Amino acid sequence: MKLRSPESFWLLKNGILKSYPSLKENIVCDIAVIGSGITGALISHTLHNAGYKTLVLDKRDLASGSTSATTSMLQYEIDTPLTDLAGLIGEMPAVECYKAGIRSIEILDNLVKSEKLKCGFELKKSLQVAHSKKAEVKLKEEFELRRKHGFNVEWLTSREIRKRYKMISFAGILSEEGASVDAFQFAHELIDNNHRKGMPVFDHTAIKKIDYNRENVVIYTELGNMVICRKVIFCSGFETLYMFRKKYADIVSTFACVSEQNINYYPELKDVLIWDTDNPYIYMRTTDDKRLLVGGEDVKFKYGGFSEKIKDEKANKLIRKIKNHFPNINFTEDYNWSGAFGVTKDGLPYIGKHPDFRNAIFVLGLGGNGITFSVQGMELVLKILAGESDPLLHYYRFDR
Numbered sequence: 001m002k003l004r005s006p007e008s009f010w011l012l013k014n015g016i017l018k019s020y021p022s023l024k025e026n027i028v029c030d031i032a033v034i035g036s037g038i039t040g041a042l043i044s045h046t047l048h049n050a051g052y053k054t055l056v057l058d059k060r061d062l063a064s065g066s067t068s069a070t071t072s073m074l075q076y077e078i079d080t081p082l083t084d085l086a087g088l089i090g091e092m093p094a095v096e097c098y099k100a101g102i103r104s105i106e107i108l109d110n111l112v113k114s115e116k117l118k119c120g121f122e123l124k125k126s127l128q129v130a131h132s133k134k135a136e137v138k139l140k141e142e143f144e145l146r147r148k149h150g151f152n153v154e155w156l157t158s159r160e161i162r163k164r165y166k167m168i169s170f171a172g173i174l175s176e177e178g179a180s181v182d183a184f185q186f187a188h189e190l191i192d193n194n195h196r197k198g199m200p201v202f203d204h205t206a207i208k209k210i211d212y213n214r215e216n217v218v219i220y221t222e223l224g225n226m227v228i229c230r231k232v233i234f235c236s237g238f239e240t241l242y243m244f245r246k247k248y249a250d251i252v253s254t255f256a257c258v259s260e261q262n263i264n265y266y267p268e269l270k271d272v273l274i275w276d277t278d279n280p281y282i283y284m285r286t287t288d289d290k291r292l293l294v295g296g297e298d299v300k301f302k303y304g305g306f307s308e309k310i311k312d313e314k315a316n317k318l319i320r321k322i323k324n325h326f327p328n329i330n331f332t333e334d335y336n337w338s339g340a341f342g343v344t345k346d347g348l349p350y351i352g353k354h355p356d357f358r359n360a361i362f363v364l365g366l367g368g369n370g371i372t373f374s375v376q377g378m379e380l381v382l383k384i385l386a387g388e389s390d391p392l393l394h395y396y397r398f399d400r
Contacts, residue, residue, distance in 0.1 A: 023227070036201065062188060065237070078348070078367070082146055125174055129161065139277065151175065166326065169276070215359075238364070250342065252343055259334060282318060312336065343366065
């Protein structure tokens with residue numbers, strides 16, 4: 001299954017930073033983590049450092065699936081607005097989910113510093129702008145509910161947005177908490193740190209079948225070897241969805257393009273993430289090498305991938321929208337690509353156990369907040385293993 005187009009900017013920018021051997025022998029461990037993207041990197045890190053004998057398996061090169069295609073905008077705002085999520089699961093649970101996103105950004109900041117990861121991580125503000133006067137009314141309700149619950153938000157008029165960011169738009173919400181990162185580089189560096197501390201990592205190791213037993217899990221690889229473990233944790237994103245009898249999410253493709261270096265609006269935009277609520281939406285962020293990255297134009301996922309013509313058409317649409325917001329921007333496209341992700345009805349992930357798979361745990365950070373959901377999964381997985389409860393496990397459960 002193709003998870004990205006071949007021209008993913010992060011993969012071209014970084015190359016394959018680290019390679020690992022395929023599994024060529026039988027091995028026994030406490031926990032096998034399936035997937036070496038940013039989710040697998042985070043979950044294996046917390047397990048290895050908690051003292052579990054952990055290994056990582058991936059059928060591809062490290063982090064070369066969806067992690068190499070993500071735009072890596074780290075926002076606490078979930079795809080589902082707080083006002084809508086409150087109607088689905090209750091006001092206080094919705095607030096708790098939103099505030100968990102803020103804690104995730106703080107945890108990532110501390111992790112990058114403590115592990116000394118060179119991954120372009122930058123704390124930023126987050127600006128969510130309405131796409132019309134009618135949308136302003138809805139967004140203002142969102143602002144009032146967030147302010148009621150103590151979120152660090154500011155309402156900016158279109159005039160204030162233009163003054164601060166030279167951006168033509170309707171009014172919007174400015175949030176204090178946000179960040180951006182090179183997720184591909186982050187995953188490589190974090191896994192490498194733990195590999196050097198003794199955590200086994202195997203890439204190009206495809207799984208043939210898995211037996212879920214009462215006392216353990218046995219993983220059979222296509223190369224004829226076995227992994228015998230107490231637990232298996234799936235960190236393989238939307239590709240995991242095929243395992244379930246029930247449909248838990250839709251799969252969509254998103255498109256992105258990035259400018260040449262030294263974009264002329266870099267000083268105004270370097271410290272902010274921008275999300276336009278239009279349908280299809282558009283979002284943008286700067287990179288640590290002074291480019292502007294823009295994404296959106298989501299469509300239903302195609303298993304055969306997308307032609308260069310379609311990707312170019314989507315990139316041109318994104319650039320036209322950018323120029324509507326910034327008429328004087330000097331945006332020259334350097335790369336464009338597409339990537340796929342899962343979308344749930346409530347915008348929340350699936351983290352926890354599933355009744356059909358004994359001794360398995362799933363950390364599926366679906367939606368536009370996959371990275372922050374995966375950070376939350378670090379603590380939640382430890383609680384599951386310890387037999388402890390957490391309200392987030394209730395909100396993120398299967399069959400909710």
